[in-house]
Amino acid sequence: MKKQLFATLLISCFILASYTPLCVKPNKVHKIVIDAGHGGKDPGCFGKKLQEKDVCFAVAMEVGALIKTYLPDVQVIYTRNKENQFVELRERARLANRENGDLFISIHCNAASSENVFGTETYIMGLSDIEEDDEVALRENSAILSEINYLEKYDGFDPNSPMTHIILANYQNTFQMNSLRLASYIENEFVETAQRRSRGVKQSSFVVLWKTAMPSVLVEVGFLTNQEEENYLEGKHGKQNIAYGIVKAVEKYKKAVESKK
DSSP, rough: OOOHHHHHHHHHHHHHHSSSSSSOOOSOSEEEEEEEEOOOOOOOOOSSBBBBBHHHHHHHHHHHHHHHHHOTSSSSEOOOOSSSSSOOOOHHHHHHHTTOEEEEEEEEEOSSTTTOOEEEEEEEEEEOOEEEEEEEEHHGGGGGSSSTHHHHTTOOTTTTTTHHHHHHHTGGGGGHHHHHHHHHHHHHHHHHHOOOOEEEEEEEEOOGTOSSSSOOEEEEEEESSSSSHHHHHHHHHHHHHOOOOOOOHHHHHHHHHHHHO
C-alpha cells in the first residue's frame, strides 16, 4: 500500500512539474500582485461585525497605495479591484502569471473556535504536520466550492482530501526560499512596526498560491473571532498599520534580493 501511495505521489509530482517554469526569474521586484482574499458571493470568515472579504479588500487597497508612495518604481496589480467582486482562485494565479509579477501577496483574515486566539500568521506553500495549519488551508481553499465545475477547473483537486493537499504542496518548491524570506520579513514587521502579536511563519497547501510562478505568501492579518482584534481591524488606523508593516517588509525584501548579483 505504501509503495502504491509513493508511486501515485511521484507521478503526480511529475505531472505538476510539467507546469512549472524552467527558468528562475532574475533578482528584481518591479511588479507586485496584491490579492484581496475572497469577495462577492464568497464572504470568507465572520466576526461579530466584520466579514473577511471586506477587511481583505480594504487592507489590499491600503498596501497598494503605500507601495506607490514608498516604492514608486514598483507597479501594483490587484486581483480584485472592486469591493464586492468575486474572482475564482485559479484566475488570481493566472492574472499574476500573465502580468509577470515578481511577488504575489494574498491577504486574508483568520478565525478560530476560541475567541481567545489572536495574532498574525504568514504562510508559504508546503506540507504541515500541524492540524491547526491544515484547518486554515481547508477553510481558505473551500472558496472553490463556490465555483461551477471546480473539480474540472482544478485538475480534480478536492479541498476535503488530504491526498490532494500533499500533491499541491510540492508545486511551489522553486520559489520556496524567497517566499520564506518575504514571509519572515512580514511577520517581523508586524511585531516591530504594527506592534501585533505574531504567531509565526507557517506552511500549508493553498490553492491560491498553487500555480503562481513567483515567490508567494498568504498573510492572515488577524482573527475576526477575537473581539479586540476585530475592533483593531475595523478601524482605519489598524488597517493602515497592518498595510504599512507589509510594505516595509516588501521594501526590505526588495533591497535584499536586488543587492544580489
